[in-house]
Amino acid sequence: MAADLTQLCPRFEKAIGLLSKRWTTLIIYRLLDGPRRFVDIETSLSNLSGKVLSERLKELEEAGVVLRTVYPEKPVRIEYSLTEMGRDLAPLMDDIQGWATRWIKIEQEQV
Amino acid sequence: MAADLTQLCPRFEKAIGLLSKRWTTLIIYRLLDGPRRFVDIETSLSNLSGKVLSERLKELEEAGVVLRTVYPEKPVRIEYSLTEMGRDLAPLMDDIQGWATRWIKIEQEQV
DNA sequence: GTGCGTAAATTACTTTATGTAACCGAGTAT
DNA sequence: ATACTCGGTTACATAAAGTAATTTACGCAC
16 A cells, blocks of 8 residues: 655755745746846746845745845846855756756747 | 846746746745645645635646646546656755755754 | 455646846946 | 926836645555
């Protein structure tokens, strides 16, 4: 009967809980290119609303993946960047990119 | 002004759309150990409801990641397994596991 | 055959998450 | 003063997920 009592590694579960929320991976992917401002992220990911972006950035900051830096210039500038923990996700992103390239088919627009 | 017009690779985006849905990764992770029946997956992932499992398995089958096999035995047996495309996600899972092990802290139960 | 149980779902209903759009406060430009 | 940008927040509407009961098709005990 013992179906499958293999416990999931709690760290793995927690990582998945963080990373697999909607938009999270795409936000991180954007930040791999370098620090970005709120609006830049918002406008570069279509359908991502400021509301959710704000939530995600808070979660990621809380988790230690993203760093929020305030530059006290004339009009204050706020930049979001990846911490070391965040940059360490780069190989993972490459894996997804590789897998996608190998397996994902895109339906062609009519030629 | 040109904020960041870098387009996301559509394959990458599609892959993320598939993989980052709630439960999807955990279901695939479970199937990496070998074929499983519906109830086994359901009971091994707490809080995953039959409803959503059913949806996810259909999506994954549709995407070519999961194979649904019907064994016409006395009480019919249905097994879900990974296709080659699905098994090719193993390195990604390993990377997530590695990253989680390196960075994710678990709050300790009181000793 | 009646009642009971299991596997694999599906349906109806509730709760949570996300999307949309308007609004705010600080700063700057006209 | 007016309008515009940035970095948000708020209020409301829709979509997705959770909960629980029901369904269909079996087998099993009686």
